[in-house]
Amino acid sequence: xxxxxxxxNDTARTKALNRFCYLTALLATPYVYILYSNDxxxxxxxxxxxxxxxxxxxxxxxxxxxxxxxxxxxxxxNFAVAYFxxxxxxxxxxxxxxxxxxxxxxxxYDFSEKIKIRLTSSTYVLNFIIVYLVYxxxxxxYVVLDEKIHHILYFxxxxxxxxxxxxxxxxxxxxxxxxxxxxxxxxxKLETNQIQLQNEILEKNGTHKMLSExxxxxxxxxxxxxxxxxxxLAVISGLLELQNFYVKDEGASGILxxxxxxxxxxxxxxxxLYESKSLDTIEIRSYVEELVNYIxxxxxxxxxxxxxxxxxxxxxxxxxxxxxxxxxxxxxxTNSYKHAFKDKDRGNVYLTFEKTNxxxxxxxxxxxxxxxxxxNFKETSLGMNLIEAFAKQLxxxxxxxxxxxxxxxxxxxxxxxTAK
Amino acid sequence: MKRILIVEDDFILSMINKKHLELMGxxxxxxxxNGLDAIEAVRAHKPDVxxxxxxxxxxxxxxxxxxxxxxxxxxxxxxxxGNSEREFKERASKTNMLAFCIKPIHFEQLSEILKNAx
Numbered sequence: 069x070x071x072x073x074x075x076x077n078d079t080a081r082t083k084a085l086n087r088f089c090y091l092t093a094l095l096a097t098p099y100v101y102i103l104y105s106n107d108x109x110x111x112x113x114x115x116x117x118x119x120x121x122x123x124x125x126x127x128x129x130x131x132x133x134x135x136x137x138x139x140x141x142x143x144x145x146n147f148a149v150a151y152f153x154x155x156x157x158x159x160x161x162x163x164x165x166x167x168x169x170x171x172x173x174x175x176x177y178d179f180s181e182k183i184k185i186r187l188t189s190s191t192y193v194l195n196f197i198i199v200y201l202v203y204x205x206x207x208x209x210y211v212v213l214d215e216k217i218h219h220i221l222y223f224x225x226x227x228x229x230x231x232x233x234x235x236x237x238x239x240x241x242x243x244x245x246x247x248x249x250x251x252x253x254x255x256x257k258l259e260t261n262q263i264q265l266q267n268e269i270l271e272k273n274g275t276h277k278m279l280s281e282x283x284x285x286x287x288x289x290x291x292x293x294x295x296x297x298x299x300x301l302a303v304i305s306g307l308l309e310l311q312n313f314y315v316k317d318e319g320a321s322g323i324l325x326x327x328x329x330x331x332x333x334x335x336x337x338x339x340x341l342y343e344s345k346s347l348d349t350i351e352i353r354s355y356v357e358e359l360v361n362y363i364x365x366x367x368x369x370x371x372x373x374x375x376x377x378x379x380x381x382x383x384x385x386x387x388x389x390x391x392x393x394x395x396x397x398x399x400x401x402t403n404s405y406k407h408a409f410k411d412k413d414r415g416n417v418y419l420t421f422e423k424t425n426x427x428x429x430x431x432x433x434x435x436x437x438x439x440x441x442x443x444n445f446k447e448t449s450l451g452m453n454l455i456e457a458f459a460k461q462l463x464x465x466x467x468x469x470x471x472x473x474x475x476x477x478x479x480x481x482x483x484x485x486t487a488k
Numbered sequence: 489m490k491r492i493l494i495v496e497d498d499f500i501l502s503m504i505n506k507k508h509l510e511l512m513g514x515x516x517x518x519x520x521x522n523g524l525d526a527i528e529a530v531r532a533h534k535p536d537v538x539x540x541x542x543x544x545x546x547x548x549x550x551x552x553x554x555x556x557x558x559x560x561x562x563x564x565x566x567x568x569x570g571n572s573e574r575e576f577k578e579r580a581s582k583t584n585m586l587a588f589c590i591k592p593i594h595f596e597q598l599s600e601i602l603k604n605a606x
Contacts, residue, residue, distance in 0.1 A: 295543055298570030298591045299498050305592030306504035313511045328592075335592050339570075365597060 086126035093122040158203035161225035171236035301335040373414040392458035408436020427483035493535040523553030542569035
């Protein structure tokens with residue numbers, strides 16, 4: 069908008085300057101005749117030279133030499149006033165042209181070009197002072213014209229300088245209305261834009277409010293779902309535990325306890341998921357630590373001192389991986405508690421979970437009695453079947469090493485889930 | 489033996505908890521489903537311990553109900569909750585809280601908590 073404004077303004081200024089030059093050249097023509105008819109041959113040639121310079125200025129401007137065009141005008145006006153004031157005398161009224169100098173200056177330059185305006189104005193002021201001093205000091209012998217011619221010249225100077233002033237005033241008045249029109253248009257556009265923006269803001273606020281409400285509803289629903297899931301798991305777990313009170317058989321009681329622990333490991337997973345900010349990944353370290361504590365508590369009646377040493381990297385798993393992983397950890401620790409330390413009062417379990425370039429490595433060891441990991445055993449043990457299923461679910465490579473009296477070593481490698 | 493009030497809006501869980509507590513040798517003085525009934529039940533039965541669900545379907549939450557109860561009774565409370573958000577815990581700890589248990593509750597753990605209650 070600003071660029072358009074400056075461009076339009078500059079074009080109007082150049083046009084006005086050119087017209088001013090044509091008008092001045094036209095007004096100077098009668099002087100040539102008067103001077104020539106009064107035998108002032110050289111001054112009449114000088115006047116022709118001045119006219120030529122006034123015509124040169126628009127030519128330079130058309131060719132794109134705007135600065136030279138303006139300099140020519142400044143020189144030409146100063147030279148014309150100085151030369152003819154000295155030649156024809158101060159009282160010939162040539163200096164009257166200098167009264168249009170401020171208007172000429174503002175026609176030549178924009179208000180922002182302060183230095184150029186000051187320099188140009190200074191030349192006119194200096195010119196006037198010199199002309200006046202020359203007149204007062206009588207430094208030159210003036211050409212003495214006939215009184216009638218003198219009066220005609222004075223009248224012409226007065227009338228023509230007034231004409232130029234009128235021309236310039238009309239230009240500035242037009243220019244002013246041009247500014248006002250341009251500003252009014254710009255203002256109207258701004259008002260239209262402002263209304264559009266206000267409408268857009270209102271629309272966006274409405275959308276934002278709607279989205280916020282939807283989000284709040286979804287959060288409430290999610291929280292409600294979590295609450296329901298946890299309550300349902302609590303019901304199942306509670307029923308299994310309650311059933312356990314009525315079961316006298318130790319084997320059946322153990323099965324119920326194992327089932328309850330599996331439920332608890334899933335419930336704990338939901339708890340961690342609900343706590344997690346991302347709502348789709350689970351922080352494994354804190355999860356496993358809590359699970360280990362829970363399993364320890366559930367076997368606290370066994371009165372055995374089993375120390376679980378865990379070294380877990382900061383790993384977050386998505387729910388679809390965290391679920392089989394958690395059940396697998398639960399199964400392994402439960403197996404160690406149930407079988408590995410049957411004939412011992414104390415034992416150790418070593419649990420590591422590391423992040424590698426390829427994915428994750430889970431390593432589980434105990435220093436219990438170990439077992440014969442024959443194919444037949446793998447097929448009949450539910451725990452082993454479950455562990456294999458969990459490993460498959462994780463798309464991992466599983467390795468199980470165990471010999472009687474040498475403990476158990478289970479290793480699982482699986483890749484990062486890149487589905488998301 | 490402790491005299492216990494159960495505040496739980498899930499009837500099945502409430503029944504399971506009641507059975508467990510009775511099998512542990514405690515007496516369940518009442519089972520209610522909302523905060524207002526809990527306040528009334530405390531006035532009426534003066535229990536030793538309240539087993540309070542934090543999230544109740546109607547009206548006030550378990551913690552809000554306990555804040556009201558604390559104005560006239562120093563009964564101890566065991567909170568049961570589906571989530572362990574810090575803001576709940578912090579607010580709950582300002583009441584006469586024995587424990588803040590995450591569902592599903594481990595009844596052996598609950599037994600220990602009740603044994604240590606005054």
